[in-house]
Amino acid sequence: xxxxxxxxxxxxxxxxxxxxxxxxxxxxxxxxxxxxxxxxxxxxxx
Numbered sequence: 643x644x645x646x647x648x649x650x651x652x653x654x655x656x657x658x659x660x661x662x663x664x665x666x667x668x669x670x671x672x673x674x675x676x677x678x679x680x681x682x683x684x685x686x687x688x
Contacts, residue, residue, distance in 0.1 A: 650686065657682060 661678060
């Protein structure tokens with residue numbers, strides 16, 4: 643993995659935490675996972 647800016651690192655960590663919490667609650671549905679992945683790619687590309 644490449645080293646990203648602090649802002650990006652914090653954002654990614656937050657997304658990972660959110661994903662973990664969601665998985666614990668309901669075991670992420672496929673649609674949510676795809677949406678999260680798309681959001682990550684858009685934020686990194688932007």
